[in-house]
Amino acid sequence: MSASPDAHAHRCLSRRTAIGGAACLGIGAPLLVACGSGDSGSGSASGGSSEAPAAGTAIAATADIPVGGGVIFPDENVVVTQPTEGEFKAFNAECTHQGCQVTEVTETIDCACHGSAFSLTDGAPTAGPAQDPLAEVEISVSGDEITVV
Known part of the structure; x- marks a missing residue:
């Protein structure tokens, strides 16, 4: 049945x-x-990691940033580059495609999530699905210290 x-x-x-x-x-x-956000101690109401560090925060020494490359500071959500000797740039480390944090700096700022890459000089997308540049983070260099403005 x-x-x-x-x-x-x-x-x-x-x-x-x-x-x-x-x-x-x-x-x-x-x-x-x-x-x-993975950042339980920040006290940020938004909980997002896309916020830049507080103004006046020293994030790196100039000697830590390789010429023609850069360093990602995950806790600060900032990537600092030195495209040419003595020229320092900083960008939000959140990929503009889908918000992953960038993962590596080679000749470009790279996001492993979907293959986007960004220029060391101006954060403009150079490869992958990202269409918008990384947001610039204002910094100052005083002596050998890089500080978020």
Whole structure:
């Protein structure tokens, strides 16, 4: 004796609902965790990591930034570059494509999430899906110290 078509449809719907719900939990929970700032001690109401460090914050020594490269400061969400000797630039380290933090500085500022790359000089996108430049962060260089203005 076989089940009626209505009973079978109900069973499939329930199975689909259960599987769909489990898939949402399996995918959604890690995404929600990934969206967290990871910065529980900042006291920031927004919770986002896209904020620049407070003005007057020294973030690096000039000797720490390689000529033709740069360094990412994840806690400050800033990347500092030195495109040519003695010329320092700073940008928000959040990729303009989907908000991942940039991951490496080579000849460009690179985001491993989707392959975007940005210019060391002006933060303009040079590769990948990002269409907008990285936001410039104003800095000052005094002696051998780089400070956010």
